[in-house]
Amino acid sequence: MQHAPAKIMVAETTPSYLSQSDLMNRALFVSPNTRMLASGMAACSDPGTGDLRSTIDRLFAIARAGGHPPIVVGAIPFDTGASPSLYVPRQIEEPLLADWQAFGFAPSRYAAPKITDMRQTPSPTDYRHAVAEGVKRIAGSPLEKLVLARRLEIDLDSEPDVIRLLATLMKRHKASFIYSIPLAADAERDAGLLVGASPELLVSKRGNKVLANPLAGTITADPDPKRNTRNIAELMASPKDRREHAFTSRAVGEALKPFCTSITVPDEPSVLAAGPVNHLSTVIEGELASPHTNILDLVLALHPTPAVGGVPRNEALAAIADLEKFDRGLYAGMVGWCDENGDGEWAVTLRCAEIRNRQIRLMAGAGIVAGSDPDAEFRETENKFKTMLQALGLDANAI
């Protein structure tokens, strides 16, 4: 059972009259329950750091004053004190998914771009060393889990077709949260888009109902059904993955509990298929003590969950800052929408690409616990990158 957004949709849209440049001032968010194409941006969050609550309050004040839909959409960075990409739209449309999905597979002469250069941070060797160091720190301190990420910066010989990319993601990842959010230019980079297909619901809230779907623990998805069933059985039976998952589901349940009169956290995880990977998954449902609880309070209590941070949170964040050596930016933050009633839906910003002209930036991470193997964690991040690389028609091993 999931939550639909406020019924303020005013029109239905097909991709046939959307161009790539149209996306630069529209925010798209499609989940199993929501189809939202927000356009005619009346305001956006200021660049620079600031308090997230006051930023969102200011945006709602602008929406009210201008008579716009009382909705804020966009993306919030991993560091919630850093600059978000949030918007007040003048119009919300409900895109027709069947048309988008058909469009993604329409025959065409489209030739996917080719990779001309790729920079990895850290290098594959250094990533493995960081994982080994993470495991060592877990052995000698209160630290129990941390998530370590990698970044790929890819130069292409031509711009990717983002309409096609979105259509492909919608076709292949029907259970995921598909998004395209405009990114402003900054001192170093041109304007662009944050595009992705996240399998993970951070939290949704409608009235007094709250829902979260923490994921942690991953195995490769195999196109052969028999081998895939074997992989899933292996994942369910893996003590390392079960522990990695339990840290996350427990933390999410505990963060939501103080807001709830009742909450259900299943004892056993299930398995969620997410394209090239399968994850251990727990669906957590709660009844809020007050329907006036603002989703922003839930978001700030939950984030960063151990699916992107670790346990204990502060020790994990310190270890990540020490071992990762790059700014996550919007990756591992959250993407979605909220309304002035405090309802909304935010997915964890995973399986994403920042696309700026012919440059794309991908990030993916893996949860490290006692017993994590550096080679396996590296392979896991390679598999997570495939969500976007395959949808873009790119082969990162081909350069």
Ligand SMILES: C=C(O[C@H]1C=CC=C(C(=O)O)[C@@H]1O)C(=O)O
């Ligand atoms: C951190 C990522 O995935 C998280 C979500 C699902 C499974 C995860 C894992 O098994 O490590 C991660 O916690 C990512 O995709 O970059």
